[in-house]
Amino acid sequence: MPGIGPNTRLAELHVHLGGSVDPSVMWEVAHAQGIRLPTKNYWRFVDLVTVRPGRAKSFKGYLDLFRWTELIQSSPTAIERSVYQTIAGAYRKNNITLLELRFNPMKRNRGGEQDLDHIMMAAVRGLDRAELEYPVKTGLIVCLDRGFSLRQNEVLVEKAAKYAARGVVGVDVAGPYSKGFRYSSLKQLYRKARREGLGLTVHAGEDEGASSVRDVVEHLEPDRIGHGVRASEDEKTMDLLRERGTVLEVCPTSNLQTGVVKDIGELKRVFAALKSRRVRFTINTDGPEMLTTNLRGEIRMLTGKGVLAEREVEEANRTAFEAAFAQRRKV
Secondary structure, eight states: OSSSSSTTTEEEEEEGGGGOOOHHHHHHHEEETTTTOOOOOOHHHHHHHOOOOOOOHHHHHHHHHHHHHHHTSHHHHHHHHHHHHHHHHHHHHHOOOEEEEEEGGGSGGGTSSOOHHHHHHHHHHHHHHHHHHSEEEEEEEEETTTTTTTOOOOOHHHHHHHGGGEEEEEEEESSOOOOOGGGGHHHHHHHHHHHHHEEEEEESSSSHHHHHHHHHHHOOSSEEEEOOOOGGGGGGHHHOOOOOOOEEEEEEEHHTTTTTOOOOHHHHHHHHHHHHHHEEEEEBBSSSSTTTTTHHHHHHHHHTSSSOOEEEEHHHHHHHHHOOOOGGGOO
């Protein structure tokens, strides 16, 4: 790939910790903690925590996979190793020199059994070790949840702010659809996060339509939007994104595997619409191990299928470096 060769430095902004750890590591961590898994067969376990090509899951089915990965990662030891392995593997396999890794610490503390500060400190230790051993710049993004109470999400923002000097660079809103949830309910929390110097991103325009993207932009004013592909269905929404300078964190294989985008033809239409309206976007995996992909694989797929030209992929990579919250960190 001229322009994106093996020595090209890459940046990835949308990676979930629950989908980014090698299954063999997850297997070892689970057994070390005495977690009772639903199978004693390693290969069945791999099938349990991954989405294989040609075996697409529903969007809900994809989110259900995180039940197991979050359970396995529910200890300080597991979190530290998971963060380290993800960053180290990203550099070794793909020469990713800038990586932002997101997770919800409240989904790793066993319903309050584990102390959140221990979980956060463990994540920071994993990040520190990876940056010590490899020439990478990284950052943690704390995920709020659409199914959590306002108080729970408030605590998560407080923890993100507390550890901003130790490697937390932003906040996100993720999680499955929850009846009655309104993005506007988080307006004050997002304003607080911005005052604390944190970058703002939000999952929208994935399992919900273009209206969710408009809702997020108008009420939460994020720097970036996770996925956001459904914004391509509405020209006014795309114009709003361009005017605000909001960057989309597009995850092609993830959207194809979960049926958010039905096929390559639709993926081409999505990118064509974004390009025609000059909406800035980046290329990401969402969860490389869970989706059995990696960032260079995403690039090969997009260029090989004629979805993007090589120069457009290069531009998306430059945008990722420019839009990264981790660039604000002093390492």
